[in-house]
Amino acid sequence: MKQQVLLIGGFHKARSLALSLIKKGYCVTVINNKYQDCLVLSEIDSLIVINGDGTKPYILEEANAQDMDIAIALTQRDDANLVTCQLCKKKFNIKKTVAIINDPKKTEFFYKMGIDSVVCATSTITGIIEQQAFMEEFATLIPIRQGRISIAEVPIHEYAPVVGKKLWEINLPEEVIVGCILRQDKNLVPRGDTRILSGDILVLISSDKQENVAVRELTGR
Secondary structure (H helix, E strand, O other): OOOEEEEOOHHHHHHHHHHHHHHHHOOEEEEEEEHHHHHOOOOOOOOOOOOOOOHHHHHHOOOOOHHHOOEEEEEOHHHHHHHHHHHHHOOOOOEEEEEEOOOOHHHHHHHHHHEEEEOOOOOOHHHHHOOOOOHHHOOOEEEOOEEEEEEEHHHHHHHHOOOOEEEHHOOOOOOEEEEEEEEEOOOOOOOOOOOOOOOOEEEEEEEOOOHHHHHHHHHHH
């Protein structure tokens, strides 16, 4: 039987994960409270889309949360992600829950509250989940000869040191390139003179040994 995955919020992250997981044979349901985002997500074949607030039990029930194997809260609000994961865990008995957080200081608290995996928004989802050996299928890793190339999303917060800089001004390792920039509803192929803005999500292509260095350079954390 195919594993059931529930994604709550986070339009860009949810879309990327849904496409990857569906391709690998998972059954995926997405909850998003923005109607326009739901219209875009509904264009993905085999994806079930629910328009509503994932912190509400009746919305989770509509999404058949009780049948899910994994729930991942991807909203921009730490408190909403905590509430959603706790509901999924305690009310709907979902075995594994993942929460995205913006404040890394909350990590220990989230674990104490019973969340199975806590991912800081300034880090890459795929990298941390792989490091924690939690669902290897989330890691997008392409083997090249004896090494590995990783593809990861890095959100740029408003206080990141690269905000306002052009791509050529950023001191990234030689083994790291920015392959794409997700900016609102647009996908941009960057050039050297492309300026990084707050709210951008950078898609990095790098060797797995240089990924953490690149993330620190981009986010300042």
